[in-house]
Amino acid sequence: MSVRHRLVLGIDGAGKSTLLDSLNKKDGTLTMEPTSSDTAREFKARMSSLDITSDLIAERKAIYLDLNKTFDERVRETLQAGSAVATTGNALVTMVSHSLMNEIVSGSEGEVAESVSDWVQSSESLKPDQLVLVHAPDQVIRQRIEARQLEGQADEKFWGFNSPYFLSRYQETWHAIIGELLAASDISRVSLSSVDLSPSEMLQQLQ
Secondary structure, eight states: OOOOEEEOOOOSSSSSHHHHHHHHHOOOOOEEEOOHHHHHHHHHHHTTTSOOHHHHHHHHHHHHHHHHHHHHHHHHHHHTTOOOOOOOOOHHHHHHHHHHHHHHHHOOOSSHHHHHHHHOOOOSSSOOOOEEEEEEEHHHHHHEEEEHTTOOOOTSSSSSSSHOOOOOOOOHHHHHHHIIIIITTEEEEEEEEETTTTTHHHHHHHH
């Protein structure tokens, strides 16, 4: 059975966009990214000057989950129209990233595992046919982000959800999720190294 809906996972700089572009060029898979909003942009600008606390994380999570609902409807409509879809956006991504940050800030444990379980069990959550984790070593990630900074991309800052420490923990967490926490799920899972595999070789792994 062909895969019609892929959720491409990975931290900033891992190679997600490269894979999405390759999928689109190969077979016309529609690549869809989560929509933004004035509320999200204003919050992001305000957050950059604040300490990251559990309350701030909860506020950010609520904003992004609301965006996810709208985005999920767009994905459903596209799938119903008969198109294959690959995206990096889903409530799972929002839940995992914010649960992990809250674990780091509060020193708690178990929130990520609980978030994954809630997502799997939720009848309202949009589930992909396949999860694809794109990853690279921490040093390579840092080099790629630094290159973007030199190109003048203002959003590429080593801070908060884009700090080296968080990105490293976040990538480790995705490895654990697709390897263990989703073991009982019927969603297929693939792990691809953007350092060891070329874009064409990654596509071959998805066939």
